Amino acid sequence: MALAAAITALEALFGTRFTQTRPEREAHGHSEAWFPLTPPDAVVYPETTEEVAALMKICAAEGVPVTGWGAGTSLEGHALPLKGGITVDFTRMNRIVDLSAEDRLVRIQPGLTREELNTELRATGLFFPVDPGANATLGGMASTRASGTTTVRYGTMRDNVAALEVVLADGRVIRTGSGAAKSASGYDLTALFLGAEGTLGLITELTLRLHGQPEAISSAVCAFDTLEAAVETVQTTIQMGIPMARIEFVDEEVARIFNAINGTHLPEKPHLMIEFHGSDATVAEDSRRFGEVVADMGGADFQWATTTEDRNRLWKMRHEAYLACLASRPGSMGLITDVCVPISRLPEAVERGREMIAKAGLVGPILGHVGDGNFHAILLLRRDDAAELAKAKEVAHDLAHMALEMGGTITGEHGIGAGKRGLMAAEHDAAWQVMGQIKAALDPQGLLNPGKIVPGPEDAA
Template sequence: MTLPGPAPRDPIPALRDLLGERLLTSEAVRAQHAENEAWYPAALPDAVARPASTEEVSRLLALCHAAGMPVVAQGARSSLEGHHLAIRGGIALDLTGMDRVLAVHAEDLDAVVQPGVTRETLNAHLRDTGLFFPIDPGANATLGGMAATRASGTTAVRYGTMREAVLALEVVQADGTVIRTGSRARKSATGYDLTHLFVGSEGTLGIITELTLRLFGQPEAQSAAICRFPSVAEAVATVIATIQMGLPIARIELVDAMMVRGFNLHADAGLPEEPHLFVEFHGSERGVAETAALFGEIAADHGGQSFRWSQKPEERRALWSMRHNAHHATRRLRPGARTVSTDVCVPISALAEAVAVAQEEGRARGLMQAIVGHVGDGNFHCGILVDPEDAGEMKRVKEFTDLLSDLALRLGGVVSGEHGIGMGKIGKMEAQHGPALATMRAMKEALDPKGILNPGKLLP
């Protein structure tokens, strides 16, 4: 694709007429929307737009399309690969003001929401219905952003990812055309699956302005546990045996000894600095008890010790709050450093090898890192503490992340199971997809011929 040249005209005056005070150009607001949770340099947009409706998004995109001005959708801005950064200027499209739950169809287990609704807000809205939305990436991300990045999280092993959770979308295309994809029906044989084309497209094909989401019944009982292991290998062996036995686990998370140290510093957790598994079971009272007992036997066979079980909601919340704050806890290991957070996903049978190599190669390069993982589906993360001004250290980090991606491909996996591509892994798309990358480029060219939607992301 040829990137757009100089804009034929400045759309800012027309955008100001459209949005009034909701088009912001102050340096302070632009700087706020230029930051990210990871290590990437700030990227200042020319303006921040805060639309209140699909119609406004449509008119905004029509104006920017005519002018060839980039538009980068933003939500909670919690992504870790620079997805939301306006690296070529243009408009930062802040969708957090489109934050209404439009409908809940309890009898059909679905809800219709605007993209600025966060997962926690939706679940608070559902509290009295007996239903919940299970996709839990940790951050209180917006649902539009979660769909755009195909988020998953700690519960994916049981409930799937945003790919499975999204039934239908309303999308504004690059030229301002509004389309609807999918429906509230649970199956379809009616042509191309456009819904799942946009899920995971990272804002490069269209702007999501409405989502229809699958809901689940709140489980009768929930039980969480934590146990420690002599080594990561034994913890991973426990995970593999648990999955292969078909135990209905809601969450199963690995944290290595360095990550436990981070938890102790950040949350005063008081845990032995050894690898741990955090697990959770959902179901009936009897089913949860039986599953927990079976898991305990499997873990004990692989050296698991110091089991701590709880069905108390406050204790379960404390456990998962600690896990969800892993990104911040990692920073406590090296105050003042930034975090390069990378993830890969491999077949379960290759998980132990992949984690072992990640630990060995990180140590060999003198890198301080913590490993956590949604290991029930073969996905794990390395949080590497870095000084972005240290060119030598950043070179070693790049070598390590490239090696990890190549390892995942060699083992039959993918270069990212959760974080996505954004800017950070754009160089691995050719190795991941081969000739299929040309098909992706053709889709981009067809839907965004001027290349205004999140340029510089996903596609090399």
């Protein structure tokens, strides 16, 4: 590759928004997860779609890899430039381009974060519901098909992105989707770019679907003797059509850690945390009906709340679970697993997961978005303990294979990135080669986020 030529051209184009300093390169070469440092050769900060297209044309002409960067909150090393080249940091492209409150659509640039967007929307009565926990950029969330606690009601990024603007590997700019609520007009390119992790194009604008802020919110929390009782409660609640906005599970180990760190006296049992959105009357009715299901399932310590303060108190254990887990083992880091199984298999999956963790001699509390069948183990590892990291990776690998056996997926929401490409053949078999054919058609030089998602030469069918 003619990296030097590309660098000269990009420096001329971006001026001070082009950098090769070591701190900048290193800041774009590490992630929140356990992956080794992988810095790009240079970082640029575009401000317009035209700049991204110009950059892409330069890199296409010179054969230089290009990797997008949002907030760097990925847990699977998505934005690590495995083959060097240019990292495109989108944080200066963080404007709201257009808000159509009547159509509940907002056009934004990809570097805007979800919290920034919701702050801007506060006065409109609307909000963007997808909540992966981290304050990720919306371009990053789109690229990883993110989801989170509200998915059981509002869906994932797949359901909440109406349209995209994308710069392709050859610098062409395309628009996918429309402002209509639905369309049957040709291939669903919007869906194709969502979750493509920047391997098919760079997202430069998103049109997002917004939702009305609920008139009323109520939350409930309860403890169960067994995991099975908790999960059966979720299944019954879904079956009854009670429209949950969130439904989260934490296991007894999370409760135990939370009590130890915070001096609380919560029952050290599996808990469910649930939230309802609606009118005052409907959330009261939903909470009442949910309470009946809980009682039938032998749930205890049932509490519900409608004020913000009381709701936050009830959800505190969930919100602070990750930090409490880290604090419980000072100096540790977390390797967070992420599988999703058909909900009927969830109790067995969590149980087997727990056994795998115990057998490996690891500490790994479990929590999850139980309404989706998606759960995480927070494997707490000593930093720089290669043996423990190897064991944790093995547990993550075994959990993924277990999910596949059960008809599930190797990743519910964290994506493939640098961490899970080795599992793609197991999940997708011949369909993985089809992904490779699409990649080759749209990025024949393999410049966009190379080394991610699709088969490499070493994986030939």
